Amino acid sequence: MARTDFTEMACSVARTLGTVGEQWSLLIMRDAFLGVRRFEDFQRDLGIARNILSDRLGKLVAEGVLERRRYSSRPERYEYRITPKGHDLFPVLLALQQWGDTWAWSASDAPGRRIVHRECGRETRAVTACIHCGGELTAHSVRAEPLPAVLRED
């Protein structure tokens, strides 16, 4: 059976998953947010096979979430930098981490990383807030509405 192309679906969640949602791709982006830039460093940190890493980096560059930039000409060396499109994935990574902090650790081990908000200086947790009123957005406090076709066709 042909592999499903999620990017063809009429849903933003599916399209995101089809574009950058493969598990290794998201872990590469996690590393990039943590400051990793070079192939060898991704490889060592992730323990990923080189051919898979190469494939996923290539895809992330093709999608425009990472940029491949030469930082040395002799020898020729490249590094991977997050683009603005890639930076917009930060809330996805933060939400994944937060769910894992809450649900994927047993009492005997604690999450390996804390997130400090530079502006207030405190160890933080993310709240998914409404851009208008600041109230928390939860499955119970929102409703999803299909857009009328007339709007979709704009």
Added chain:
Amino acid sequence: MARTDFTEMACSVARTLGTVGEQWSLLIMRDAFLGVRRFEDFQRDLGIARNILSDRLGKLVAEGVLERRRYSSRPERYEYRITPKGHDLFPVLLALQQWGDTWAWSASDAPGRRIVHRECGRETRAVTACIHCGGELTAHSVRAEPLPAVLRED
């Protein structure tokens, strides 16, 4: 090569991806948040092969993010309901949708769904906000710190 078990990694992002991060699993959760509860409805909406759907639903139930509940005894019928652990995935889905709304649509088509915040009544976008000061959390406004081993062993 053996498939990598992301749940063994010392990182919450990886553990979340290993637990519920497979692409079909997240699309099933999206449907569940949109109110889908029955096997046939998931199957029709997702256009997914029945054996894959069955496998993923079973895994989501085993992980405790969905609960399989009998709603009819003659004939015997079951539906899938989101648990509190599953509800905590809402920010992940919302972040995925929002990235897709911004980056995965061309000018000629518009996202198929809008999110309305019931409390203020407006079409909303999510802001990832600091639980303490309410400021936005971005890759630039936070830093990730490894936890000292002494804290990790608590």
